[in-house]
Amino acid sequence: MTTAQKIFDVTGKVAFITGAGSGLGRAMAEVLAANGAKLVLFDVSAKGLATTVSGLGATEVETVVGDVSDEAAVEGAIATCIGRFGRLDIACANAGIADPEPARLDGYKSENWHKTVGINLDGVFYVNRAAIREMLKTGGGKVINTASMWGLAGAAAVAPLPAYTATKGAVVNLTRELGLEYAKDNVQVNAICPGFFDTAIGDPNDPDFAKATVEFTPMGRTAKAEEIMGSVLYLASSASDFVTGTSLVIDGGCAAR
Amino acid sequence: MTFENKSVFISGAATGIGRATALAFASQGAKVLIADVDKRAADVVAEISGMGGVAQFAQCDVTDAAQVRAAVAKAVQDHGGLHAAFNNAGVLPKPEPMHEVTDAGFDRVMEVDLKGVFHCMQAQIAQFLTTGGGAIVNTASVAGLIADPMMSVYVAAKHAVVGLTKAAAVEYATRGIRVNAIAPGFVATPMTEAWLEDEDFREEMFKHNIIGRAADPAEISGTVLHLCSEAASFTNGTVHVVDGGQTAH
Ligand SMILES: NC(=O)c1ccc[n+]([C@@H]2O[C@H](COP(=O)([O-])OP(=O)(O)OC[C@H]3O[C@@H](n4cnc5c(N)ncnc54)[C@H](O)[C@@H]3O)[C@@H](O)[C@H]2O)c1
Ligand SMILES: NC(=O)c1ccc[n+]([C@@H]2O[C@H](COP(=O)([O-])OP(=O)(O)OC[C@H]3O[C@@H](n4cnc5c(N)ncnc54)[C@H](O)[C@@H]3O)[C@@H](O)[C@H]2O)c1
Numbered sequence: 275m276t277t278a279q280k281i282f283d284v285t286g287k288v289a290f291i292t293g294a295g296s297g298l299g300r301a302m303a304e305v306l307a308a309n310g311a312k313l314v315l316f317d318v319s320a321k322g323l324a325t326t327v328s329g330l331g332a333t334e335v336e337t338v339v340g341d342v343s344d345e346a347a348v349e350g351a352i353a354t355c356i357g358r359f360g361r362l363d364i365a366c367a368n369a370g371i372a373d374p375e376p377a378r379l380d381g382y383k384s385e386n387w388h389k390t391v392g393i394n395l396d397g398v399f400y401v402n403r404a405a406i407r408e409m410l411k412t413g414g415g416k417v418i419n420t421a422s423m424w425g426l427a428g429a430a431a432v433a434p435l436p437a438y439t440a441t442k443g444a445v446v447n448l449t450r451e452l453g454l455e456y457a458k459d460n461v462q463v464n465a466i467c468p469g470f471f472d473t474a475i476g477d478p479n480d481p482d483f484a485k486a487t488v489e490f491t492p493m494g495r496t497a498k499a500e501e502i503m504g505s506v507l508y509l510a511s512s513a514s515d516f517v518t519g520t521s522l523v524i525d526g527g528c529a530a531r
Numbered sequence: 532m533t534f535e536n537k538s539v540f541i542s543g544a545a546t547g548i549g550r551a552t553a554l555a556f557a558s559q560g561a562k563v564l565i566a567d568v569d570k571r572a573a574d575v576v577a578e579i580s581g582m583g584g585v586a587q588f589a590q591c592d593v594t595d596a597a598q599v600r601a602a603v604a605k606a607v608q609d610h611g612g613l614h615a616a617f618n619n620a621g622v623l624p625k626p627e628p629m630h631e632v633t634d635a636g637f638d639r640v641m642e643v644d645l646k647g648v649f650h651c652m653q654a655q656i657a658q659f660l661t662t663g664g665g666a667i668v669n670t671a672s673v674a675g676l677i678a679d680p681m682m683s684v685y686v687a688a689k690h691a692v693v694g695l696t697k698a699a700a701v702e703y704a705t706r707g708i709r710v711n712a713i714a715p716g717f718v719a720t721p722m723t724e725a726w727l728e729d730e731d732f733r734e735e736m737f738k739h740n741i742i743g744r745a746a747d748p749a750e751i752s753g754t755v756l757h758l759c760s761e762a763a764s765f766t767n768g769t770v771h772v773v774d775g776g777q778t779a780h
Contacts, residue, residue: 276558276559277554277555277558277749278532278556278558278559278752278753279532279558281753282532282757450779451779453779454741454779454780457741457775458741458742458743469765471765492701492704492767492768493704493705493765493767494704497765501765502765504757504762504763504766505757505762505763508757508762511753513753513754513756513757514753514754514773515750516716516746516750516751516775517754517772517773517774517775518742518775518776518779519776519778520772522766522769522771523766524765524766525767525769526765527701527704527767530696530697530700530701530769531697531768
């Protein structure tokens with residue numbers, strides 16, 4: 275294996291991925307498995323997890339059904355990971371939802387706000403804290419938080435998403451903070467900021483939304499879920515050992531315009 | 532990740548970040564053309580040949596558009612086209628108060644660090660448009676995002692490289708061309724050798740830079756390979772920061 279191949283290698287690493295039952299989380303599971311990692315996959319959807327696992331081949335994989343906004347469920351899943359594999363090297367805090375009912379703030383329901391914050395922000399906090407505690411025991415690790423391009427900019431030109439933009443912006447800045455806090459502990463904490471990816475989170479059946487996303491994106495198309503794989507492998511492997519506290523934008527040029 | 536039989540153009544690869552990245556590309560099967568003013572680029576070519584790879588040196592000053600066009604044409608002709616480019620040549624001026632910078636000093640840094648990248652991009656884009664696309668990565672710097680005192684012209688030039696990167700990314704987005712930049716923090720290369728040896732500088736540098744060390748040039752090359760590869764197919768117009776957390780604060 276050449277040096278360049280070695281730096282993108284995750285053979286034998288143990289990865290924990292939330293929201294692994296669909297979309298980007300499933301793509302993360304696939305790329306890390308294909309490059310030799312062992313997996314603990316977490317999602318509220320048992321069915322989604324089963325579908326993900328069925329596509330992975332002979333990888334060593336554990337699944338945990340649970341809700342990331344439930345502190346005990348996250349702690350339990352990390353304990354399961356340590357019980358099975360003895361360590362945790364890569365944590366992808368990826369589970370997230372869009373605003374349950376997109377609406378401008380004056381008509382926004384408190385319950386939708388709290389639900390979004392509970393999953394998109396509290397969930398990321400629980401996963402990061404539990405994962406970093408384990409990584410500090412073993413001398414380092416990689417945390418990858420799924421923010422969004424809407425963590426760097428307002429979304430209202432496409433759809434009013436006050437809770438989504440607020441929580442994703444919070445994830446971007448939490449990532450900066452944790453990157454700094456653990457810089458000397460060999461724990462690299464970074465975020466990804468996807469643009470429009472074809473997953474279950476958008477509304478692929480709404481032709482107006484689909485048209486708006488394509489028109490908004492300079493590359494003139496949306497992305498397939500697998501187009502996240504390269505960035506995830508980069509952030510999960512030693513190719514990014516000097517990279518921490520950053521947010522990788524993977525948006526077909528939206529943020530540049 | 533593989534660059535088997537891909538033709539890659541790299542400017543400024545006689546030493547430092549460019550050299551490390553040329554070696555990394557070659558190890559993945561790329562055919563590498565090194566454009567540099569420094570004849571020591573021939574040693575890098577020899578090193579690549581020694582490991583069974585394919586590389587060539589085009590002596591080229593990036594401030595001269597004709598020389599850049601010729602170097603790009605050479606890559607196209609000898610290496611079967613052009614697939615990716617790493618525009619990395621640059622110079623670091625000596626620290627100097629802004630009000631004392633001469634016009635000549637200003638022009639020199641802008642010529643190499645900004646116009647040199649511009650020349651490279653022009654030649655590469657013209658080529659990519661004839662073949663359906665390719666990937667460009669420009670070396671900016673954390674100085675393209677934040678400022679250090681006494682480095683005004685370098686800071687301005689590197690900010691401008693970020694601007695050119697975004698402009699080209701947006702302009703050619705639907706024509707198969709992806710353009711991104713990297714923003715390295717402190718990297719141990721000949722460019723920063725004097726600073727690394729200066730204890731006062733080091734102390735000042737790391738006061739707000741928690742990581743407490745400079746990167747090895749090889750720690751930058753993974754980012755460049757990622758951005759040049761198909762794995763980054765939806766990444767366009769971005770700046771990938773590789774700085775050990777320096778700009779997160
Ligand atoms: N698809 C995009 O365009 C896009 C863009 C930017 C950011 N993102 C982010 O990417 C992440 C993944 O989304 P996706 O696009 O793959 O969507 P998705 O809906 O296809 O997948 C999300 C997964 O998370 C799971 N999940 C939802 N709530 C959960 C909870 N409380 N606990 C545990 N699991 C839960 C779902 O069951 C699902 O399997 C999200 O954080 C999302 O905000 C997506
Ligand atoms: N070392 C760092 O800390 C650091 C940090 C951020 C960005 N950078 C940038 O990284 C790039 C590479 O720098 P490095 O640190 O590897 O230093 P380096 O001095 O080792 O490499 C610079 C290369 O550019 C070449 N070059 C200079 N002027 C040229 C010209 N007119 N035409 C063609 N080639 C020319 C040099 O010969 C050399 O090979 C530069 O753009 C620099 O600004 C460096």
